[in-house]
Amino acid sequence: MATEHSRAAARIMISPAVILLLLWMIVPLGMTLYFSFLRFNLLMPGMEEWTGFENYRYFLSDPAFSTALINTLLLVGGVLLITVIGGTLLALLLDQDFFGQGVVRILTIAPFFVMPTVSALVFKNMFMNPVNGLFAHIAGVFGMEPIDWLSQIPLLSITLMVSWTWLPFATLILLTALQSLDREQIEASEMDGAGPFSRFFYIIVPHLSRAGTVVILIETIFLLSVFAEILVTTNGGPGNASTNLTYLVYAESLLRFDVGTGAAGGVVAIILANIVAIFLMRMIGKNLDA
Amino acid sequence: MTFKAKSLYGACAAMALATGASAQDTTLTIATVNNGDMIRMQGLTADFATKHPDIALEWVTLEENVLRQRVTTDIATGGGQYDVLTIGNYEVPIWARQDWLTPLEGMPEGYDADDILPAIAGGLSVDGTLYAAPFYGESAMVMYRTDLAEAAGIDMPDQPTWTDIKAAAEAMTDEEAGIYGICLRGKPGWGENMAFITAMSNSYGARWFDGDWNAQFDSPEWNATLTDYLDLMNNYGPPGASSNGFNENLSLFQQGKCGMWIDATVAASFVTDADDSTVADSVGFAQFPNKEGVDNHGNWLWSWNLAIPASTDAPDAAKAFVAWATSKDYTALVAQEEGWSAAPPGTRTSLYENVDYQAEAPFAEMTLNSINAVDTTKPSVQEIPYTGAQFVAIPEFQGIGTAVGQIFSAALAGQMDVDQALQSAQQQTQREMDRAGYHDK
Numbered sequence: 001m002a003t004e005h006s007r008a009a010a011r012i013m014i015s016p017a018v019i020l021l022l023l024w025m026i027v028p029l030g031m032t033l034y035f036s037f038l039r040f041n042l043l044m045p046g047m048e049e050w051t052g053f054e055n056y057r058y059f060l061s062d063p064a065f066s067t068a069l070i071n072t073l074l075l076v077g078g079v080l081l082i083t084v085i086g087g088t089l090l091a092l093l094l095d096q097d098f099f100g101q102g103v104v105r106i107l108t109i110a111p112f113f114v115m116p117t118v119s120a121l122v123f124k125n126m127f128m129n130p131v132n133g134l135f136a137h138i139a140g141v142f143g144m145e146p147i148d149w150l151s152q153i154p155l156l157s158i159t160l161m162v163s164w165t166w167l168p169f170a171t172l173i174l175l176t177a178l179q180s181l182d183r184e185q186i187e188a189s190e191m192d193g194a195g196p197f198s199r200f201f202y203i204i205v206p207h208l209s210r211a212g213t214v215v216i217l218i219e220t221i222f223l224l225s226v227f228a229e230i231l232v233t234t235n236g237g238p239g240n241a242s243t244n245l246t247y248l249v250y251a252e253s254l255l256r257f258d259v260g261t262g263a264a265g266g267v268v269a270i271i272l273a274n275i276v277a278i279f280l281m282r283m284i285g286k287n288l289d290a
Numbered sequence: 291m292t293f294k295a296k297s298l299y300g301a302c303a304a305m306a307l308a309t310g311a312s313a314q315d316t317t318l319t320i321a322t323v324n325n326g327d328m329i330r331m332q333g334l335t336a337d338f339a340t341k342h343p344d345i346a347l348e349w350v351t352l353e354e355n356v357l358r359q360r361v362t363t364d365i366a367t368g369g370g371q372y373d374v375l376t377i378g379n380y381e382v383p384i385w386a387r388q389d390w391l392t393p394l395e396g397m398p399e400g401y402d403a404d405d406i407l408p409a410i411a412g413g414l415s416v417d418g419t420l421y422a423a424p425f426y427g428e429s430a431m432v433m434y435r436t437d438l439a440e441a442a443g444i445d446m447p448d449q450p451t452w453t454d455i456k457a458a459a460e461a462m463t464d465e466e467a468g469i470y471g472i473c474l475r476g477k478p479g480w481g482e483n484m485a486f487i488t489a490m491s492n493s494y495g496a497r498w499f500d501g502d503w504n505a506q507f508d509s510p511e512w513n514a515t516l517t518d519y520l521d522l523m524n525n526y527g528p529p530g531a532s533s534n535g536f537n538e539n540l541s542l543f544q545q546g547k548c549g550m551w552i553d554a555t556v557a558a559s560f561v562t563d564a565d566d567s568t569v570a571d572s573v574g575f576a577q578f579p580n581k582e583g584v585d586n587h588g589n590w591l592w593s594w595n596l597a598i599p600a601s602t603d604a605p606d607a608a609k610a611f612v613a614w615a616t617s618k619d620y621t622a623l624v625a626q627e628e629g630w631s632a633a634p635p636g637t638r639t640s641l642y643e644n645v646d647y648q649a650e651a652p653f654a655e656m657t658l659n660s661i662n663a664v665d666t667t668k669p670s671v672q673e674i675p676y677t678g679a680q681f682v683a684i685p686e687f688q689g690i691g692t693a694v695g696q697i698f699s700a701a702l703a704g705q706m707d708v709d710q711a712l713q714s715a716q717q718q719t720q721r722e723m724d725r726a727g728y729h730d731k
Contacts, residue, residue, distance in 0.1 A: 042366035043685040045388060058725060063717060130530045151532050151703040237478055238532050239700025254359055256689030257366065 035263035042257035055264035064240045064248055069272070071155055072244040076223045076276075078159040079166060080216055086163070087170030087215065088208065092200075094171070095178045105175075112168040116228040123161045124150060124233045154234045154242035161229050166222075170215045177211035178204070213284045220280060224273050245269045315344040316607045322349060322376040323357050323594065324537070326560050327426050327634050330624065331615055337623055338614050345607045354535070355479045358688070365390050370601035373608045377422065378481065379413040379593045380681050386421040392598040392605055394420045398613045405618070405638045409661055410593050422595035423616040427636030428556040429660035430489055430578050430590035430680070431653075437572040438462045438469065438549050449577045449587075452493070452518060455550065459526035462549030471526030473548035474519070477535035478699040480681060480691025486553065487698060488691075489588035489680040491515040493580045497670040498682050498719075503728040505719035507694075507712045514581075516698065516708050523702055532703040544568060552578065554592065555660055558653035559631050575656040577663075589669040591661065591679040593637065636661055690722045 039051045059065060094105055111119070127134045128149035136146030149157040181204065189199050227246045230236055236243035236251060243251070249269060253262025322328045328351070335347055350372070352360060357376065364371045365385065377385070385391050397403060403411070403420060410427045414420055432450060439446055442461035447454060459471030475486040488498070496511035506512060523531050526549075528542060536553060540560055543551045544567040551557070564570040578588035596615055598608040614620060621633045621641060630650040633641060635657055641647055642658050666679050676682045681691065694715045701711035723729060 042363065043384075043688070045366065062721075063714065148530050148703075151530060235478065237696050237699055238703035238705050239696055241700065241705055254363065255692055257362060258689070 032263045032266050035259055036267050038260050038263075040258075040260040040263075042259060051260070055260045056268070059252070059261050059264045059268060062248075064243060067240050068243045068245050068248040071240075071242065072224065072246075072272075074155060075159055075162070075226060075244055076220055078156075079162045079223055080219055082159070082163040083166045083170040083219060084212060084215060086167050087174050088212075090167070090171040091174040091178050092204075094175055108171055109168045111164055112166070112172075114165065116162075116165060117232050119165055120161055120229040120232045123157075123164075128157055150234050151238050154238065158226070158229050158233065158242055161233070162223065162226055166219055169219070173211050173215050174208055177208050181207050216284065217280060220276065221273075224269075224276065245272065316604045317346045317348055318373040318604060318607055318611055319348045319350060319371060320374040320376075320611070321357060321361050321372045322351050323354050324351050325354075325556075325594070326540075327556065328376065328594070330628070330632065331425070331620075334620075334623060334627065338611065341614070342607070342610055345610065347611070354481055358481070362688070365599050365601070368601050370599070370603070372599060373602040373604055374611055375597050375599055376425070376594055377597050379410070379422075379424075379591065379595065380481075380678075380683060380687070382414045382422045382595060382597065383416055383683065384685050385597075386416040386419075390600055391421045392600055392602065392608075394423060394598070394609070394612070396609075397423075398610065400619075401613050401617055402640075405640050407637060407639055407661060409591065409664055409666075410637055413591065413593065413666060414595060422597035423612050424593040424595050424637040425616055426556055426634035427593035427661060428554040428590075429592075429636070429657065429664055430486075430553060430588055431555050431558075431656055431660050432550060432552050432576040432579065433543065433558060433561055434458065434550040434574050434576065435462070435546075435548075435569060435572055436574040437569075439574070446574060446576050450579045451582050452579045453582065455552075455579050456518070456522060459522060459550060463526045468547055469549060470528040470542075470547060471549040472522055473528055473534065473539045473542050473551045474523060474531070475535055475539065475553065476523065476527075476531040476699055476702045477533050477538070478692065478695040479535070480688055480695055482535045482695065483699055483702075484691045484695040485590070485592070485680040487515065487519060487695075488682075489578065489590040490519060492669050492680070493578065493584060493586050493588045494518075495581065495584040495586065495671050497672045497674050499675060499723075501673055501675050503675060503723055505716050505723065507716035507719065512712055513708065516701070516712060519698075520701060520708060524704075532699045554590070555653065555657040556635060558657065559633075559635065559651065562631060562652065575653050577656065577660060584671060586671050587660070587663055589664050589666070589679050591664040591666055686722055686726045690719050693718050693722070 036055055037050060037052060039047065039049050039054065041047065090108065094101070094108065098104075125133070130136050130146050130148040133146075133149075135149065139146040147153070185203055186199060189203060194202070225246050226244060227250065230242055230244065230247050231250075234242045236247045240248075245265070246269065249262050249265040252258050252265055322332075332349055332351070338345075338347070350360075361372065361375050361377065362381075363369070365375070382391070386393075406424060407427065410424050411420065414422045414424060432446075432455070434446055439458065439462065442458070444458045444461050446458060450458075455472070461471070462469065463471035475483045477483055491497075491512060494511050494515045496509060496515055497506050500506055528534070528547065534542070536557070539548070539551055539553060540557055542548050543557075543561055546569045551561075558573075558575065561567050561573050562570050567573075578590065580587050596612045598605060598612060602608050616637070618638065618640060621638065624633050625646070630644075630647045633647060633651075635641070635651075635654075642654060648654050664679060666683075667677050668674075669677070669679050676684060678687075681687055697706075697711050697715050697718070700706055701708065706714075
């Protein structure tokens with residue numbers, strides 16, 4: 001039984017941690033908001049002045065903005081599609097009993113622990129390079145023209161790289177969910193004459209839906225801010241074919257040295273991420289209540 | 291110096307003492323670009339260490355685009371990370387006017403600032419005061435393979451036109467053998483592909499802005515420039531050219547994969563160096579091409595310079611280093627260690643009057659002529675409101691040039707055609723100039 005007194009004491013005890021965390025979030029956010037209303041370019045010191053929504057108008061009217069927005073959504077959508085479908089299939093595979101199961105599982109998880117910059121560089125130089133890359137070599141073996149991945153299909157190439165990193169994550173969560181599936185249900189359905197496809201679509205998929213929801217939510221949060229892979233491979237190019245919102249904000253702030261517009265872009269990105277999150281919650285939140 | 295840095299230095303010094311090494315009084319952090327001459331300089335710093343045992347050097351070596359971004363951010367925010375910066379002649383006057391650089395007055399005995407080529411020194415001075423010391427200077431010229439030209443029956447004139455270049459590229463291309471007629475920059479960046487394309491546009495009689503600072507990408511001259519550039523690269527250039535910058539093209543040329551390469555004169559000593567280049571004995575040189583009827587050879591002038599930010603905490607040590615790296619003695623040191631042709635070119639009159647250098651560097655005369663032919667006050671034959679060379683000397687040019695460079699790189703990668711590229715370049719540039727307030731004047 002906590003008394004009024006001890007509850008107040010508890011609040012005072014945890015307040016330093018809470019206040020610190022709050023500052024951790026509020027100060028950068030506040031500064032970003034402040035800068036976004038300021039005309040502030042690093043190359044022109046002493047020109048800072050209050051401009052109201054000028055930076056926002058400028059950022060939103062940038063021809064690169066709509067491209068970046070579409071690219072962001074395509075990237076998130078593409079990676080989600082690949083990881084959820086691929087993860088489900090891999091999880092089904094790893095759920096079987098076979099020799100060396102433990103080792104294979106550990107190997108499957110490994111890509112998730114490779115740093116994004118490292119995996120992107122390996123992909124860029126060892127796989128996707130049109131002259132020395134493995135993919136070009138394979139194409140050569142079959143007598144095909146090698147694809148210059150990063151300049152012809154930049155966004156798809158980056159989607160594949162990011163998918164490679166996130167596939168283990170999806171696999172791991174879905175595999176855990178699969179293992180909690182009641183074997184008796186499967187056996188009962190077999191007795192009733194359900195084929196493997198019916199079993200998959202009517203029993204396994206509904207069972208996995210909640211785990212799938214978690215995968216989609218967590219991945220979306222991380223994928224909206226993909227940056228390292230783009231920076232080390234295509235630099236947002238060619239043109240702005242692989243520029244997403246995060247990269248556009250970086251380009252404004254650190255390539256054009258326009259801190260004001262960069263900050264405005266950051267605020268726009270926060271708002272958009274929240275809109276996406278709300279829609280996601282609406283669409284699949286039902287699964288979580290069940 | 292910040293408190294954190296101080297305690298770090300203290301810790302470092304304590305560790306150095308503990309391990310029995312002598313603690314050095316000052317540490318200079320030097321930001322530099324990963325070009326061959328700079329890498330060579332790092333290899334020769336033992337000489338500096340013997341002359342200045344009390345100064346330790348720390349190098350931060352970065353790729354050109356990244357270096358610019360880091361250095362600009364650091365200097366604009368007063369970060370004070372670096373004691374010596376490697377910057378181009380584009381930044382020097384702009385930054386000097388912002389009071390971001392330490393004036394290089396009172397250089398050590400024997401530095402002889404009057405020996406610096408007037409064209410180069412002029413670009414590094416504001417009101418007669420030198421703000422940066424040139425490490426090497428360059429213009430641009432054509433480097434071509436004499437053996438391939440001979441085999442193809444091409445006779446390259448000393449002052450080729452773009453028509454000659456196209457004919458030569460066509461004749462030299464042999465994709466079966468992996469030889470591409472022409473290698474040009476395609477990597478986006480105002481100092482990468484835009485340096486070349488802007489110089490090319492100068493030689494086509496195009497200009498960036500008219501007298502009212504309106505972008506001119508919708509002009510027929512620009513259309514001709516970009517059309518011919520893409521035409522050359524798509525028909526006779528190497529694959530994946532949209533990610534080739536100076537260093538990538540250098541290595542392609544050294545491996546014998548390019549018939550011609552039009553780029554900085556500084557590359558000449560690398561392509562004729564038998565240790566690195568497989569084609570060292572068969573390189574010829576010609577002046578930057580012009581278009582028939584346009585008397586303009588691109589007007590490319592660039593120097594990489596060492597400057598000292600105003601935020602440094604060791605100005606005297608920094609000055610000592612800058613003087614060492616850009617002195618006649620350093621040139622002599624390089625000549626002694628690696629031969630005269632490796633000497634940093636394009637900065638000092640005395641080098642070009644040196645008989646040994648003339649004998650060893652077949653490109654010396656063409657380099658000097660190219661540099662002397664540049665007029666930075668008049669890069670284009672049309673009326674213009676700016677000065678510059680293969681760049682426009684306004685602070686906004688970094689951002690605009692990089693954005694336009696991205697667009698042209700995309701055109702090279704086949705993502706858009708000439709008209710689309712020029713239209714978006716026009717829109718982007720007008721937008722940026724609007725925002726910077728050039729059109730309200």
